[in-house]
Amino acid sequence: MSFQTSPPKLDPAQLMACPQCDALHQAEHLPDGQRARCVRCGTILISPRERSFLHVIAFSFTGMILMIGAIFFPFLEISTRGLHHESSIFGVAMAFSEGWLAPLAFAVLSMIVALPVFRFAALIYTLWPLANGKPAWPHAATMFRLAEESQPWAMAEIFIIGTAVALVKLAGLAKVSLGPAFWAFCVLIIVIALKDSFVSKWTIWDAIERK
Ligand SMILES: [Zn+2]
Structure with missing residues (x-):
């Protein structure tokens, strides 16, 4: 069993909660024409x-x-x-x-x-x-x-x-x-x-x- 000694560096401005199920995701700029869905419930997060x-x-x-x-x-x-x-x-x-x-x-x-x-x-x-x-x-x-x-x-x-x-x-x-x-x-x-x-x-x- 291993413990992470330092928390992963996440920029809070880049964190995004799914409006339906609150699962946290790291937001990214997608190339044109792509969309991002919530991994848990499938709601479209970025269109x-x-x-x-x-x-x-x-x-x-x-x-x-x-x-x-x-x-x-x-x-x-x-x-x-x-x-x-x-x-x-x-x-x-x-x-x-x-x-x-x-x-x-x-x-x-x-x-x-x-x-x-x-x-x-x-x-x-x-x-x-x-x-x-x-x-x-x-x-x-x-x-x-x-x-x-x-x-x-x-x-x-x-x-x-x-x-x-x-x-x-x-x-x-x-x-x-x-x-x-x-x-x-x-x-x-x-x-x-x-x-x-x-x-x-x-x-x-x-x-x-x-x-
Ligand atoms: Zn969701």
């Missing part, structure tokens, strides 16, 4: 630079366009006993914008609309120059940090699950049909998931640092 940045930018633009449709198009139509009503998310928020429900309308709009849009915009702002091989724009680090920190508060996905549960209850009382905005939201969730799968934090921070 090829320019191409993954372009994917994230493309998905962010797609998400923004879908969000516009999701807010302003009819979300659902309810008809019962000859009465017919359709509503968009924006219309509902405006209906609650006066009186004591106003803070609720504000919270809903900011968590399901404003924060996801801000995250898309922050990612585009951070990655646009990097994807074009230029140095990061000023405050890119702040923008990317804010985008990462606001992730738990962006709740477009949770909103759609909540709506689905409410619709099941409502379906017994009236005829409910889903509008284009509902489907826009569903596609938006897929786009957000795809975008997140291309975001390699280490790669982005590394690119921001290398001005």
Whole structure:
């Protein structure tokens, strides 16, 4: 049995924990087109630079366009006993914008609309120059940090699950049909998931640092 007398010299800045399972790895700059996966769980840790940045930018633009449709198009139509009503998310928020429900309308709009849009915009702002091989724009680090920190508060996905549960209850009382905005939201969730799968934090921070 042998003991190591001196600890191996590791640069803490080069250590990288897997976001899924916390396994520690030593980060390295990879040649173009190669990606690094976690040895324990297979999560992508480092992705090829320019191409993954372009994917994230493309998905962010797609998400923004879908969000516009999701807010302003009819979300659902309810008809019962000859009465017919359709509503968009924006219309509902405006209906609650006066009186004591106003803070609720504000919270809903900011968590399901404003924060996801801000995250898309922050990612585009951070990655646009990097994807074009230029140095990061000023405050890119702040923008990317804010985008990462606001992730738990962006709740477009949770909103759609909540709506689905409410619709099941409502379906017994009236005829409910889903509008284009509902489907826009569903596609938006897929786009957000795809975008997140291309975001390699280490790669982005590394690119921001290398001005
Ligand atoms: Zn892992």
